[in-house]
Amino acid sequence: MDKFNIAIDGPAGAGKSTIARLVAGMLGFIYVDTGAMYRAVTWKVQQEGLHPNQETEVVALANRMRIELIPGPEGQQVFVDGVDVTKEIRMTTITDDVSQIASIGGIRQLLVALQKQMAVAKGIVMDGRDIGTHVIPDAEVKIFLTASVTERAERRFKEMHTNGTGTLTLEQLEQDIARRDQMDQEREISPLKRAHDAVLMDSTAMTIAEVVDEILGLCKDKVGGGK
Secondary structure: OOOOEEEOOOOOOOOHHHHHHHHEEEEEEEEHHHHHHHHHHHHHHHHHOOOOOOOHHHHHHHHOOOOOEEEOOOOEEEEEEEEOOOOOOOOOOHHHHHHHHOOOOHHHHHHHHHHHHHHOOEEEEEEEEOHHHOOOOOOEEEEEEOHHHHHHHHHHHHHHHHHHHOOOOOOHHHHHHHHHHHHHHOOOOOOOOHHHHHEEOOOOOOOOOOHHHHHHHHHHHHOOOOO
16 A cells, blocks of 8 residues: 555644654554654754744754654654754743744744655654645645643643643643644644644544544545555
8 A cells, every 4th residue: 555644733732743653653654743843943942042033043043953853662752953852842931932933934934844855755644733734735634633722731731740841730731722722823824724624533532542543544444544
């Protein structure tokens, strides 16, 4: 069976990364976490003491840095100029700025070009905000994965405390997720929205395994499976 591409879009905390990684593993495909790329840029910006409003300097910095996404035993590892920042980019300080960084036109242009290159060879499961609408609009399978704000906040709360990166209360997380939803939906360049041909999946009352099974079933129906 020929390989194909899967685009999984959705708002913050919908479980896109976890689902995409598991689907990729089941199909023997490569998982690309585009959100991690924007977080990596945000980390570098903060390391250099820049503010997201300094767009010219931020874009220049992003063009000089090297981002590597490397599959690891515990998921995808993220390296910036040879430094492993996998854990650091999940800190609350990064989350606070990443939507603003992602709204910068020059940043999106740079990273989308890299993401498009990754998808050329097919066999990619890519998740983000604008994958099905902008990055790989010709993906054979498109999913728009969502869940209620309350459910997404609870998931993120558990994840952050498990990883030791949690400093926010559940109520603060709900407010933060709602704020990021608004920023992602209202930005001028590649806003978060469901592609016209994407299948809507509300995972509020679903387990991870159920979502994965549904996506794998969709792949079988649309393109005949995986390997």
